[in-house]
Amino acid sequence: MPNDADLSPPNERGAWMARAQSGDGDAYRLLLERLASDLRSFFRRRVRDVQEVEDLVQDTLMTVHRARHTYDPARPFEPWLYAIARNTLADAFRRDRRRAERHAVDDDLLTVAADAPSHESSIGGILDGLPEGQREALEMVKIRGLSIEQASSQAGVSQGAMRVRIHRGYRALRARLLGGDDE
Amino acid sequence: MTSKQPAAGVRPSTDDVIARLTADVPPVRRIWSTGRRLATWTGALALILSLAVLAIGVRADLPVRLGDGSFVLQLVALLAVSVASAALALRASVPGEEPPLRLSAVVILLATAGLTLAYGREPAAPAHDANFLAAGWPCAVATALIAAVPLLLLVGALRRAAPLVPTVAGLLAGGAAFFAAAAALQLVCPHDERWHLLVWHLGPVALGLVASAALGATWLARWRRAA
Numbered sequence: 001m002p003n004d005a006d007l008s009p010p011n012e013r014g015a016w017m018a019r020a021q022s023g024d025g026d027a028y029r030l031l032l033e034r035l036a037s038d039l040r041s042f043f044r045r046r047v048r049d050v051q052e053v054e055d056l057v058q059d060t061l062m063t064v065h066r067a068r069h070t071y072d073p074a075r076p077f078e079p080w081l082y083a084i085a086r087n088t089l090a091d092a093f094r095r096d097r098r099r100a101e102r103h104a105v106d107d108d109l110l111t112v113a114a115d116a117p118s119h120e121s122s123i124g125g126i127l128d129g130l131p132e133g134q135r136e137a138l139e140m141v142k143i144r145g146l147s148i149e150q151a152s153s154q155a156g157v158s159q160g161a162m163r164v165r166i167h168r169g170y171r172a173l174r175a176r177l178l179g180g181d182d183e
Numbered sequence: 184m185t186s187k188q189p190a191a192g193v194r195p196s197t198d199d200v201i202a203r204l205t206a207d208v209p210p211v212r213r214i215w216s217t218g219r220r221l222a223t224w225t226g227a228l229a230l231i232l233s234l235a236v237l238a239i240g241v242r243a244d245l246p247v248r249l250g251d252g253s254f255v256l257q258l259v260a261l262l263a264v265s266v267a268s269a270a271l272a273l274r275a276s277v278p279g280e281e282p283p284l285r286l287s288a289v290v291i292l293l294a295t296a297g298l299t300l301a302y303g304r305e306p307a308a309p310a311h312d313a314n315f316l317a318a319g320w321p322c323a324v325a326t327a328l329i330a331a332v333p334l335l336l337l338v339g340a341l342r343r344a345a346p347l348v349p350t351v352a353g354l355l356a357g358g359a360a361f362f363a364a365a366a367a368l369q370l371v372c373p374h375d376e377r378w379h380l381l382v383w384h385l386g387p388v389a390l391g392l393v394a395s396a397a398l399g400a401t402w403l404a405r406w407r408r409a410a
Contacts, residue, residue: 023210032201051194058200065204066407067345069211070277079279087278087347160194 014077021068032061035081042085051159052092060088129176134169137162214344217273217280224269224340224359228333232367235329242373254369257301261366264294268358269337275352276344287351291358291392298365298388302380319383322372326364326387334360334391338398346403353399354392361391 013031020028039060043053063084071080127135133155140151141162152162195203214220248254271287274280308315337356346352365388372384 020208021211021213023208025205025208028208029201029205032204036197036201054197055194058195058197061197061200061204063345063407067278070214070345072213072216072277075279081278083278083281083347 011073011077013081014071014073014075017068017071017077018073021071021073032064035064036061038081039085042082043089046089056085056088056092059092060085063088127173130169130172133165134172137165138169138173141166214277217270217277220273220340221266221270224273224333224337225266227336228265228269228359228363231332232329232363235325235367236370239325239371241370244373245370253301257298258366258369260294260297261362261369264290265359265363265366268294268355268362272337272341272352272355272359273344275348275355276341276346278345278347281347284348284351287355291354294358294362295385295389295392298362298385299381302385303377305375305377305380307377308379315379315382318374319379322368322374322379322383323387325371326361326368326384327391329367330360330364330387330391333363334395338395338403341399342403342406345406346399349403349406350396350400353403354396356399357392357395360395361388364388364391 013034016027016031016034020031036057039057040053043056047053047056064081067084071077127138130138136155137151140146140154141148146154148159148162148166152159155162157165215223242248267290271282271290274282275287334356337359338353341349341352341356365384368384374380
């Protein structure tokens with residue numbers, strides 16, 4: 001197993017990656033543990049939410065894993081790593097922007113439904129047709145204005161599960177109001 | 184910014200992810216250096232272009248045209264842009280070596296604009312030229328066929344690496360293959376008429392660039408999902 005003594009700076013992580021490329025699992029585990037810490041610091045300076053930081057760290061580690069054959073040990077390791085990290089962050093921002101735009105449309109859908117005159121197309125009527133968990137999630141978060149944390153606590157599910165219910169509820173709602181594909 | 188929502192709403196911890204990634208670590212074969220990959224692709228390109236030109240047959244007036252400085256300059260510029268695009272594409276497939284996006288865009292745009300200007304300066308045939316379609320479509324088909332193999336070879340090399348911005352990598356690969364094909368076509372096509380060149384020579388190049396970028400956005404992007 002490698003240790004700090006036999007892998008000297010400045011390209012310590014590069015040397016570990018070279019060992020990992022040769023199939024050294026211990027060196028690889030140590031490397032990824034160090035990288036997780038490095039990446040956490042990197043993303044914390046750019047993203048506030050702790051869970052989002054952890055998601056970004058995991059996404060970057062998985063990309064590092066898939067791209068590890070492209071690292072050249074003769075070169076510094078950091079530019080290679082942080083190119084991947086910056087790209088992961090940029091992808092996440094793009095995804096977030098798309099999601100925010102989509103949710104803005106979904107909020108508009110809820111408003112339109114709420115303003116509808118008949119019960120069939122009213123907000124209650126439309127939500128009644130959704131599966132119980134999705135209806136409850138949309139009611140709590142989008143109508144009663146609870147936070148994800150409060151809603152998940154009331155429903156007795158994790159925050160991740162609550163987000164999934166809201167997302168699926170929106171898809172079903174969009175399919176009902178607009179017709180066609182619910183994706 | 185959660186990118187992967189697990190079905191049960193429970194995301195594994197980072198320690199779990201590391202444990203999974205390091206559970207089985209087979210040796211990996213490093214990709215060749217960018218210089219070596221570029222040299223290999225350029226060699227293959229030279230061979231493919233030579234075979235294509237020989238198979239189709241060089242234009243009868245080639246010795247005369249090779250005495251024309253602007254014709255030779257066009258050929259050299261097309262081949263230079265092709266190799267430069269390939270170099271940028273290969274660099275774009277290695278994290279940390281990516282060329283600036285602006286540089287990539289400038290190379291492709293300048294090359295396309297330069298070719299448009301060069302072709303646009305050629306004399307125009309009479310507007311009622313009935314031969315326009317019959318003489319033109321074989322050039323478009325030839326461009327696509329000549330570009331196909333170098334494009335697939337280059338995209339294959341990119342896919343084997345890790346292009347972080349796959350659309351740009353695909354666009355550059357298209358530039359490498361289609362500008363080279365346009366150069367080859369200049370050696371075999373006897374039509375130096377403006378609209379023939381713009382429609383049947385430049386048109387397939389422009390379409391090829393768009394198709395290559397789309398190929399990059401779809402197929403090249405899949406390396407992240409590969410286990």
